[in-house]
Amino acid sequence: xxxxxxxxxxxxxxxxxxxxxxxxxxxxxxxxxxxxxxxxxxxxxxxxxxxxxxxxxxxxxxxxxxxxxxxxxxxxxxxxxxxxxxxxxxxxxxxxxxxxxxxxxxxxxxxxxxxxxxxxxxxxxxxxxxxxxxxxxxxxxxxxxxxxxxxxxxxxxxxxxxxxxxxxxxxxxxxxxxxxxxxxxxxxxxxxxxxxxxxxxxxxxxxxxxxxxxxxxxxxxxxxxxxxxxxxxxxxxxxxxxxxxxxxxxxxxxxxxxxxxxxxxxxxxxxxxxxxxxxxxxxxxxxxxxxxxxxxxxxxxxxxxxxxxxxxxxxxxxxxxxxxxxxxxxxxxxxxxxxxxxxxxxxxxxxxxxxxxxxxxxxxxxxxxxxxxxxxxxxxxxxxxxxxxxxxxxxxxxxxxxxxxxxxxxxxxxxxxxxxxxxxxxxxxxxxxxxxxxxxxxxxxxxxxxxxxxxxxxxxxxxxxxxxxxxxxxxxxxxxxxxx
Amino acid sequence: xxxxxxxxxxxxxxxxxxxxxxxxxxxxxxxxxxxxxxxxxxx
Numbered sequence: 075x076x077x078x079x080x081x082x083x084x085x086x087x088x089x090x091x092x093x094x095x096x097x098x099x100x101x102x103x104x105x106x107x108x109x110x111x112x113x114x115x116x117x118x119x120x121x122x123x124x125x126x127x128x129x130x131x132x133x134x135x136x137x138x139x140x141x142x143x144x145x146x147x148x149x150x151x152x153x154x155x156x157x158x159x160x161x162x163x164x165x166x167x168x169x170x171x172x173x174x175x176x177x178x179x180x181x182x183x184x185x186x187x188x189x190x191x192x193x194x195x196x197x198x199x200x201x202x203x204x205x206x207x208x209x210x211x212x213x214x215x216x217x218x219x220x221x222x223x224x225x226x227x228x229x230x231x232x233x234x235x236x237x238x239x240x241x242x243x244x245x246x247x248x249x250x251x252x253x254x255x256x257x258x259x260x261x262x263x264x265x266x267x268x269x270x271x272x273x274x275x276x277x278x279x280x281x282x283x284x285x286x287x288x289x290x291x292x293x294x295x296x297x298x299x300x301x302x303x304x305x306x307x308x309x310x311x312x313x314x315x316x317x318x319x320x321x322x323x324x325x326x327x328x329x330x331x332x333x334x335x336x337x338x339x340x341x342x343x344x345x346x347x348x349x350x351x352x353x354x355x356x357x358x359x360x361x362x363x364x365x366x367x368x369x370x371x372x373x374x375x376x377x378x379x380x381x382x383x384x385x386x387x388x389x390x391x392x393x394x395x396x397x398x399x400x401x402x403x404x405x406x407x408x409x410x411x412x413x414x415x416x417x418x419x420x421x422x423x424x425x426x427x428x429x430x431x432x433x434x435x436x437x438x439x440x441x442x443x444x445x446x447x448x449x450x451x452x453x454x455x456x457x458x459x460x461x462x463x464x465x466x467x468x469x470x471x472x473x474x475x476x477x478x479x480x481x482x483x484x485x486x487x488x489x490x491x492x493x494x495x496x497x498x499x500x501x502x503x504x505x506x507x508x509x510x511x512x513x514x515x516x517x518x519x520x521x522x523x524x525x526x527x528x529x530x531x532x533x534x535x536x537x538x539x540x541x542x543x544x545x546x547x548x549x550x551x552x553x554x555x556x557x558x
Numbered sequence: 559x560x561x562x563x564x565x566x567x568x569x570x571x572x573x574x575x576x577x578x579x580x581x582x583x584x585x586x587x588x589x590x591x592x593x594x595x596x597x598x599x600x601x
Contacts (some may be wrong), residue, residue: 144569152572155579162583166590284564297568336590343587350580354573 079224080394088257090242095253111173113252113331115340120256121410122345123352125324126154127262128407129215131356132400134463137376139360140367143287143294145303146360151353153312157319158346162339164320165329167486169338172330175556179414180326181422187485188496189553191426196500197477198422201323204473205411206452211466212408213456215377216401222381223397232456235401240449243409243416244442252331254409258402263352265399269384270355272392277365280358286365294364310526311468317528318474321482323418324410375462416445468526469511476507476531480539489558491539494546499539507531 113121139146168183177183181201185194213232220231242254277283284295293300298308319325332338363383373379384393420441425432432440460466480499484491491499510527513519523530561570 144565147569147572147576151576152579155576159579159582159586162586280563280565288564295564295566295569297566297572339583339587339590343584346583347581350577353576353580357573 090238090245094242094245111331112333113328113337113341114333115337115344117252117256118328118332118337118341119343119345119348120259121252122325122328122341123263123348124255124259124403125328125407125410126345126349127259127352127403129212129219129400129404130463130467132380132403133215133218133377134211134467136356136360136363136380137378137462138464139357140363140379141370141376142299142302143291143296143361143364144357145297145299145308146357148297148308149303149311150315151357153315154319154353155346155350156312156316158342158349160316160320161325161329162342162346164486165332165338165342166335168326168329169332169335171557173334177330179417179421180321180323180330181418183326183330184481184485184496184500186553187557188481188491188493189549190493190497193481193496193500194422194426196497196504197481198418200473200477200504201418202415202448204470205323205415206448206455207466207470207473209408209411209449209452210455210460211463211470212404212411213453214459214466215463216404217456217459218377219381219397219400219404222378223385223393228459229457232453235404236449236453236456239405239408240412240446243412244445254405258405259348261402262399263348265396266352266355266359268392269388269396270358272388273359273362273366273383276387277362283358283361283365286368287361290364290368294361306525306529310529313532314468314471314475314526314528317479317532318471321478322474323414327414377463412445412449415448416441419444419448469515472507472511472527472531475528476535477504479503479528479532480535484536484539484543485557488543489554490543490548492543492546492548495539495541495543498542499535502538503531503535506534 135146135150138150142149171177171183175182175186177186181194181197184197185191213236216235217228217232220226220235221228224231274280274283277286287294293302298305328341329338332341359380363379366383366387367373367379373382384396388396420437424440424444425437429436477500480503481491481496484499485496507527507530510519510523510530513523514527561567563570565573
């Protein structure tokens with residue numbers, strides 16, 4: 075049997091083993107969602123970084139860098155790094171508030187802060203929609219990798235990995251997710267650095283790489299791809315990427331799950347530093363990829379660039395290792411999403427609206443059932459392969475930013491924000507973001523609406539939330555006391 | 559208008575800026591470590 079497949083099978087078995095260990099350790103809902111609120115900075119850093127790096131990075135963004143060169147820096151890399159700084163700033167506060175108010179999910183925070191069960195439902199619904207798109211991206215990424223590297227059909231790859239990650243998320247919840255994320259992050263940061271060390275001499279070092287890029291197409295060295303990307307368009311993506319990080323459900327949950335505020339900040343500090351090293355390697359890998367595969371017409375689309383480089387230019391053993399690492403990156407992200415969806419659905423919808431008297435055991439059972447249904451639905455959607463990852467990603471981050479920006483930042487830092495103000499902020503942000511997104515996808519958007527939808531949704535929702543907060547009844551002091 | 563290693567000047571400085579921004583969260587944490595424990599709750 076091919077060494078690549080053997081490595082991959084061993085890898086899947088190890089991950090399932092860790093999932094089973096997590097299952098044995100999971101007794102309560104708090105264990106399932108938040109690892110019993112005992113996450114330390116090292117495992118936290120691994121799970122934060124592990125969740126952050128996914129098929130979007132390896133397949134989507136290396137593909138983007140392959141096609142558009144150094145434009146990857148302003149379009150993506152800077153946005154991520156600024157996002158980590160914002161996350162470092164809010165993580166301590168989120169941790170303190172979650173511990174003080176016994177908040178299990180980010181929706182608990184929105185509900186408690188604004189004394190509004192509507193906001194809990196609203197934010198939960200948008201989380202589930204956003205994450206279903208995200209999961210589809212991950213599955214497409216996995217499918218492309220396996221199609222190109224191992225040569226197994228796209229559909230089979232999507233189904234096999236879909237089942238493996240569902241199985242182990244199902245078993246343990248956050249405890250196994252946090253541990254496997256940390257293990258997986260170690261695997262793929264080592265693989266990325268090995269790939270970086272291997273590829274650099276192939277392209278003649280950084281200078282040689284840039285000289286080759288200039289001869290292939292001078293636009294590859296331009297930050298705007300020779301003016302193809304307008305500065306406001308780049309700013310739109312940067313803004314969405316940077317702001318989605320601190321208010322991303324998975325990262326809020328991780329800040330809440332750390333055992334104290336210092337561990338939370340340690341998690342972000344250490345995780346971000348590891349990610350910085352990782353991203354510098356990714357930029358070089360993306361640019362080298364173009365040097366090695368110069369003809370843009372030779373691939374079906376940009377998502378195939380990195381897997382093609384791995385299979386055509388890397389030795390077999392290294393290719394197998396990278397494949398396992400890529401599988402790791404995808405799995406460590408998808409498991410977190412599944413966990414969020416299971417816990418949101420069970421905690422924020424089922425227990426809240428359908429069966430408030432349900433026992434912990436019953437809610438845990440519902441979380442697991444929802445997780446299976448959701449995984450099956452996204453596997454089916456991924457099989458249709460709607461577009462290149464980078465395109466779906468831009469669509470996806472709207473769901474992550476537009477409904478939450480106003481209520482997240484004003485909720486944390488502005489005491490005068492009222493319940494009605496927050497409802498208006500959350501609803502207007504979501505409606506404007508989704509409407510512009512839809513117009514752009516359907517190619518019906520006028521040129522004045524051609525930038526990233528968050529650039530319209532965020533300022534309008536913030537202004538509306540401030541205006542409405544000034545003219546409506548302030549929240550009772552006993553509510554505010556808990557959150558400030 | 560080329561910067562070090564054949565990057566354009568803009569790309570080179572953006573890389574430098576990336577590194578500076580990238581270490582900020584770690585610096586924020588290290589700065590936290592120097593503060594006494596009791597100050598944490600007051601945030």
